């Protein structure tokens with residue numbers, strides 16, 4: 389009979405690999421949680437869009453609308469900038485722009501009220517900005533969304 393040496397067990401995986409495995413599974417859990425959360429937020433936005441009145445019913449004269457959007461980091465550097473045309477015939481009267489900081493929670497820019505007011509007043513070019521009120525991992529998000537809106541209307 390072979391002597392049994394206490395405290396020695398044959399390991400199927402060396403400790404380093406086992407740790408890697410644990411970390412990998414933890415990362416996957418976080419990823420899945422994030423995906424679920426993202427899907428939830430997407431559904432919530434869909435629901436709000438569906439429940440909103442149509443833009444065409446609120447501003448019947450509106451013919452076209454587009455936004456030039458710039459998103460600035462709290463420090464002031466430009467993060468993203470893009471042009472967003474709106475399909476006036478079927479767009480909801482809801483102007484919510486999500487925050488693009490991937491760590492931001494509960495953030496985004498809801499500028500529905502000010503946009504609808506400007507459109508109802510027949511404004512052809514107007515601009516404004518909104519500060520994100522979400523939270524990143526360790527601070528207020530504070531990203532700034534700047535927009536320039538251009539609109540055209542049916543002639544009187």
Ligand SMILES: [Zn+2]
Pocket residue numbers: 487488489492493495496520521522523529530531
């Ligand atoms: Zn944010």
